[in-house]
Amino acid sequence: MELREALYKYLLRIGDTSLIAGQRLAEWVSEGPTLEEDIALTNISLDLFGQARAALSYAAEVQGKGATEDSLTYLRSEREYYNTLLSELPNGNFANTIANQFLNDAYLYHFYTALGKSKDEKLAAFAIKSVKEVRYHLRHTGEWVVRLGDGTEESKNKMQSAIDDVWMFTGDLFEMDEVDETLIEMGIGVDLNEIKRSWDTTVNKVLERATITRPEDGYMQTGRLDGQHTEYLGHILSELQYLQRAHPGAEW
Amino acid sequence: MMVEIVSESKVWEWLNEVPDPEIPVISVVELGVVRSINILDDKNIEVVITPTYSGCPAMNIFEEDIEKKLKEKGFENVALTTVLSPAWTTDWIKDDVLDKLEKYGIAPPVKGTADKGALFESGPKVVRCPKCKSETTVLVSQFGSTACKALYTCSSCHEPFEYFKCI
Ligand SMILES: [Zn+2]
Numbered sequence: 001m002e003l004r005e006a007l008y009k010y011l012l013r014i015g016d017t018s019l020i021a022g023q024r025l026a027e028w029v030s031e032g033p034t035l036e037e038d039i040a041l042t043n044i045s046l047d048l049f050g051q052a053r054a055a056l057s058y059a060a061e062v063q064g065k066g067a068t069e070d071s072l073t074y075l076r077s078e079r080e081y082y083n084t085l086l087s088e089l090p091n092g093n094f095a096n097t098i099a100n101q102f103l104n105d106a107y108l109y110h111f112y113t114a115l116g117k118s119k120d121e122k123l124a125a126f127a128i129k130s131v132k133e134v135r136y137h138l139r140h141t142g143e144w145v146v147r148l149g150d151g152t153e154e155s156k157n158k159m160q161s162a163i164d165d166v167w168m169f170t171g172d173l174f175e176m177d178e179v180d181e182t183l184i185e186m187g188i189g190v191d192l193n194e195i196k197r198s199w200d201t202t203v204n205k206v207l208e209r210a211t212i213t214r215p216e217d218g219y220m221q222t223g224r225l226d227g228q229h230t231e232y233l234g235h236i237l238s239e240l241q242y243l244q245r246a247h248p249g250a251e252w
Numbered sequence: 253m254m255v256e257i258v259s260e261s262k263v264w265e266w267l268n269e270v271p272d273p274e275i276p277v278i279s280v281v282e283l284g285v286v287r288s289i290n291i292l293d294d295k296n297i298e299v300v301i302t303p304t305y306s307g308c309p310a311m312n313i314f315e316e317d318i319e320k321k322l323k324e325k326g327f328e329n330v331a332l333t334t335v336l337s338p339a340w341t342t343d344w345i346k347d348d349v350l351d352k353l354e355k356y357g358i359a360p361p362v363k364g365t366a367d368k369g370a371l372f373e374s375g376p377k378v379v380r381c382p383k384c385k386s387e388t389t390v391l392v393s394q395f396g397s398t399a400c401k402a403l404y405t406c407s408s409c410h411e412p413f414e415y416f417k418c419i
Contacts, residue, residue: 036393036395039393043395043396046305046309049306049307050306051307053307121337125335125336125337128337129339129340133306133419136394136419139394140395
């Protein structure tokens with residue numbers, strides 16, 4: 001596979017995951033269980049949007065066909081999005097949001113830590129910057145998993161159900177194809193098998209402390225690599241893209 | 253007529269007059285957002301900046317304010333280049349600026365705690381109340397009114413305050 005094509009797709013996968021996770025968390029604006037939590041979730045959302053902008057503007061540059069971070073965001077259809085399925089799942093109750101976000105944060109934390117050593121200088125700089133922010137996100141959601149899991153009977157049940165419900169989407173995080181192989185060979189990309197091991201350690205440590213039982217790995221729903229999504233992404237995009245689709249080129 | 257080109261130190265001085273839009277007691281230079289300056293000639297200048305946080309909404313204001321200031325001073329074209337490396341860190345903020353933050357009512361970042369572990373490894377850290385200087389304070393939330401601040405409450409004077417968190 002050609003380097004430019006592989007790097008472009010790799011950057012879309014990174015940028016799309018941040019963008020969609022950020023959009024999901026933004027739905028918590030004014031709906032948070034407490035004022036502090038409202039502010040926390042939307043601060044995390046803002047960091048994710050910033051990371052998405054950096055990754056997607058680099059993707060546009062690599063593609064070299066006149067795209068911009070905005071055109072990539074507003075004008076691609078569902079099947080042209082390559083975010084993780086985990087990032088597009090509905091917020092559900094607060095425990096669902098925390099479970100989804102925690103598993104995503106643990107993934108991004110280890111992924112960006114490894115990507116910081118990429119031979120692509122721009123990608124490495126982006127990863128080193130991002131991991132500083134993700135460290136705070138992971139600390140936040142990890143502490144909530146413990147607080148809810150090791151809390152009251154009701155909070156524990158909700159946290160356990162949330163982890164059980166989302167588990168079948170975690171296999172998707174670690175799927176690889178020729179895009180990954182091409183970039184790993186060149187020292188640019190990250191081996192997701194290694195990320196899986198670090199992710200397991202982090203997740204196990206938190207779940208144990210939270211007295212939550214780690215679900216068995218069973219059937220895993222995947223699709224990220226080919227742009228195959230759950231039914232939820234279309235709804236996110238219809239809201240995210242509405243203005244630019246209805247009024248092409250509209251500006252503030 | 254000879255065109256006199258302004259010195260780099262003069263430009264740093266001007267930029268030091270551009271305040272952080274969210275914390276007006278410190279400047280964009282003191283915050284560490286301005287990384288370098290390239291004076292191309294008497295009309296053209298490049299300013300290299302780095303974002304504090306990836307999604308910091310103040311970055312656009314920083315850019316507009318820097319451009320405005322340099323145009324006031326006679327430059328016609330101000331090119332702003334954003335770099336991500338080295339990644340911005342609160343460790344760059346100098347001691348006298350930390351004092352300014354505290355006087356303004358924001359607890360300054362505790363030096364050297366920027367790169368602590370992600371989970372349960374942050375260890376005990378003393379964040380002093382900027383109002384009564386008590387060292388008995390409690391973290392309320394890692395996230396505050398802007399990306400760069402956490403929320404604390406003082407156990408002595410019972411006032412809430414913001415902490416400029418380490419990154
Ligand atoms: Zn106090």
